[in-house]
Amino acid sequence: MVLEASLSAAPAKVAAGPATRYFASLGNQSVMSCDGSDDEVASNQFEGYSASDSILKSSYASMQSRSHGPGSIADVRSNDMDDFVKMDLRLQMELLNCSTAEEQVLVYKVYVSKLLHELVITETASEDVEYELQLKVNEIAQLQRRIDDLTVIESAQTMSEFEDSVDLPLEELHRVLKQKNAEIKLHKARHKRSEDDTQALRAQLVTLEHDLSRSTIANRQLKSDLANESKRREESHKKTTVLRDKLDHLRKASSSPKKAAPGLEPELAAAAETIERLEQQLTHAAGVTRELSTANAELQAHVDALTRQHAQLEASHEALEAALATKDAELRRALAAADAKVASAEARFHQSESLRRKLHNQVMELKGNIRVFCRVRPPLPSERGEAEVFVFPDYDKEKRKVVLVADSRAHTSYMTGEAPGAKKWPFEFDQVFDWRATQEEMFDEVAALVQSAVDGYNVSIFAYGQTGSGKTYTMQGDETALTNFSASRLVDNANMGIVGRTMTHIFATCATQAAHGWTYQVNFEMYEIYNENIRDLMAAPGQPVKDISALLDADGNVHVTNLTVVPVEDERHAMQLLKQATTRRSMKKTQRNDVSSRSHCITTLRLHGSHAASGSVRTGAVYLIDLAGSERLKSSGSGNDPVMLKEAQNINKSLAALGNVISAIASKKTHVPFRDTKLTYVLQNTLGKDSKTLMICTLSPLEEHREESLNTLRFAKKVNACELALAGK
Numbered sequence: 001m002v003l004e005a006s007l008s009a010a011p012a013k014v015a016a017g018p019a020t021r022y023f024a025s026l027g028n029q030s031v032m033s034c035d036g037s038d039d040e041v042a043s044n045q046f047e048g049y050s051a052s053d054s055i056l057k058s059s060y061a062s063m064q065s066r067s068h069g070p071g072s073i074a075d076v077r078s079n080d081m082d083d084f085v086k087m088d089l090r091l092q093m094e095l096l097n098c099s100t101a102e103e104q105v106l107v108y109k110v111y112v113s114k115l116l117h118e119l120v121i122t123e124t125a126s127e128d129v130e131y132e133l134q135l136k137v138n139e140i141a142q143l144q145r146r147i148d149d150l151t152v153i154e155s156a157q158t159m160s161e162f163e164d165s166v167d168l169p170l171e172e173l174h175r176v177l178k179q180k181n182a183e184i185k186l187h188k189a190r191h192k193r194s195e196d197d198t199q200a201l202r203a204q205l206v207t208l209e210h211d212l213s214r215s216t217i218a219n220r221q222l223k224s225d226l227a228n229e230s231k232r233r234e235e236s237h238k239k240t241t242v243l244r245d246k247l248d249h250l251r252k253a254s255s256s257p258k259k260a261a262p263g264l265e266p267e268l269a270a271a272a273e274t275i276e277r278l279e280q281q282l283t284h285a286a287g288v289t290r291e292l293s294t295a296n297a298e299l300q301a302h303v304d305a306l307t308r309q310h311a312q313l314e315a316s317h318e319a320l321e322a323a324l325a326t327k328d329a330e331l332r333r334a335l336a337a338a339d340a341k342v343a344s345a346e347a348r349f350h351q352s353e354s355l356r357r358k359l360h361n362q363v364m365e366l367k368g369n370i371r372v373f374c375r376v377r378p379p380l381p382s383e384r385g386e387a388e389v390f391v392f393p394d395y396d397k398e399k400r401k402v403v404l405v406a407d408s409r410a411h412t413s414y415m416t417g418e419a420p421g422a423k424k425w426p427f428e429f430d431q432v433f434d435w436r437a438t439q440e441e442m443f444d445e446v447a448a449l450v451q452s453a454v455d456g457y458n459v460s461i462f463a464y465g466q467t468g469s470g471k472t473y474t475m476q477g478d479e480t481a482l483t484n485f486s487a488s489r490l491v492d493n494a495n496m497g498i499v500g501r502t503m504t505h506i507f508a509t510c511a512t513q514a515a516h517g518w519t520y521q522v523n524f525e526m527y528e529i530y531n532e533n534i535r536d537l538m539a540a541p542g543q544p545v546k547d548i549s550a551l552l553d554a555d556g557n558v559h560v561t562n563l564t565v566v567p568v569e570d571e572r573h574a575m576q577l578l579k580q581a582t583t584r585r586s587m588k589k590t591q592r593n594d595v596s597s598r599s600h601c602i603t604t605l606r607l608h609g610s611h612a613a614s615g616s617v618r619t620g621a622v623y624l625i626d627l628a629g630s631e632r633l634k635s636s637g638s639g640n641d642p643v644m645l646k647e648a649q650n651i652n653k654s655l656a657a658l659g660n661v662i663s664a665i666a667s668k669k670t671h672v673p674f675r676d677t678k679l680t681y682v683l684q685n686t687l688g689k690d691s692k693t694l695m696i697c698t699l700s701p702l703e704e705h706r707e708e709s710l711n712t713l714r715f716a717k718k719v720n721a722c723e724l725a726l727a728g729k
């Protein structure tokens, strides 16, 4: 077509007119390559150009220089902007110099073709780099595959040959071994070589990776150049539009382009096609730009949303912190209020505790500072079937009455005590217990008194009665109580007596009081009065016997000197001490009792309580006294043994002295004969002021012991009539 016609035209022919020369140059550029011969031809085609075409020629030369030589693209990139600005300037100047519309169209077409050419060169260079990179990657993959193949072949060969050789004779094996060693050496050498190769390949790989990263950077640069190019294309599109408008305007201004230049129509059509193509590209670019701006807008919206979310989170965080600070302050106030409440509750508790102590003491005083219980033991297995002498008229009510019936053969009602014709001795005490009463029931009545010791009073509980009537059983329990207390709780042993139960009660109360700031120290002492001598039952065996005596201090309190005092850790420890001391007690088998106590035994628990917050101090003591039993020398058989005779005489003497002391107190005599015996001397504290005393009179149910029982009951009645000085604390 026109293009081919222009190419085939000779320079002289081309010089025929400027329009023809323009189209000739345009045609050349559209087929332009990097080949020098083409350049020459194209260059020659400008030879016939006059001064007005010199700018176009120089533009073409500049364009040529860009397309030549390796690295030329990269070299000229930095100058691209300047070049394009220059080109634009030239275009403007060319357009100004044009005298006709056709000339302007020509100038513009050359400009557009330059731009297209520039674009093609850039894209080609980028594709070349990518292709080169792909080649290098393929090369590396191939090398790696070769290495893998070699390794697999080597190991497969070695294994199969070895398996074949296993069945060979020894010499053959040696030979094979030698051969294999040589082969191994060879393989090692090959392996070394392949390792070297691998190293070299790795180095190559590193170089390639460097190249790759350099190419990636260059590619990135190219892409950015492309983007710039697109921008420029957009600008040029705008200019194209302006020019087209101008062109339309010029077309309209001239009467008819067909008339003015009928030979230019095909060129105009071609130019219009090019313009249309460019417009399509520009439209595409505009679409991409729109998409990008949409994406950008979306991203911006997302960023805005995130910013808003962040602001909301900040606000809620601040609100939470403020709420936390408020809650913290509230909590502190509540804590301070709670502390104040606790302090006030503690103070109130302290007050009410003092009040309770006072009231409890008043109750004890109303009941009498010296009280008497009476307990009749059941007949022993050896005594079953023997006549019994006691009736309990109010046992289902107050349990205060007991009646001794003289003639058991007379019919006597157990509950009413009605026995027509029989002699009866009715007695009334603070509490009576028949043979059914358990150790627990006994202690329930004693516990209130023990509580007084924790409250800071001196409390004495002693058992009085004829031999074999149940004193030791009531105070300590039977043998199992002392041997079988390893159970979790001491009182689980039903036979446990008052001593063990008192310990349990004291330690439980101390634990409760500890929760209210009280700290208690409990000390344990145990001694016996045997034949008018005091013996320390807690003294370590083998130690020299200390001189123990009872002394009266200025306040009229008796102190037994040189006794071993053991601080007690807990009830179990106390029980162990009790067991240890009991084994040292003087016991003997008599006709009346297999385990008869031949001494008066006094167990003392001293309590010292202190309240750090208030500075209050409480000191109290519990004296638990198991008296020796009164006995008739004849019936007990003690009269036949001088030692037992002496023991019995001392026992009876001290019990008689106790009777005299009680009589003196009961009849409010000024002189009370405490000094008559050791027993009465040490009991001054328990029968004097500041003391709460309980006497438990134990009785045998048998008729044959009726006389002794009557004596015991009469003694108990005398004690019941006593009034001790009021305890004041």
Ligand SMILES: Nc1ncnc2c1ncn2[C@@H]1O[C@H](COP(=O)(O)OP(=O)(O)OP(=O)(O)O)[C@@H](O)[C@H]1O
Residues within 6 Å of the ligand: 376, 377, 378, 380, 435, 465, 466, 467, 468, 469, 470, 471, 472, 473, 474, 478, 593, 595, 596, 597, 598, 627, 628, 629, 630, 698
């Ligand atoms: N309430 C009771 N229930 C069951 N058995 C009892 C009871 N009271 C005493 N006994 C038993 O009667 C026997 C004599 O009791 P105990 O040794 O306590 O008498 P005692 O008054 O201490 O005698 P002594 O003055 O000679 O020491 C013991 O075997 C004891 O277990």
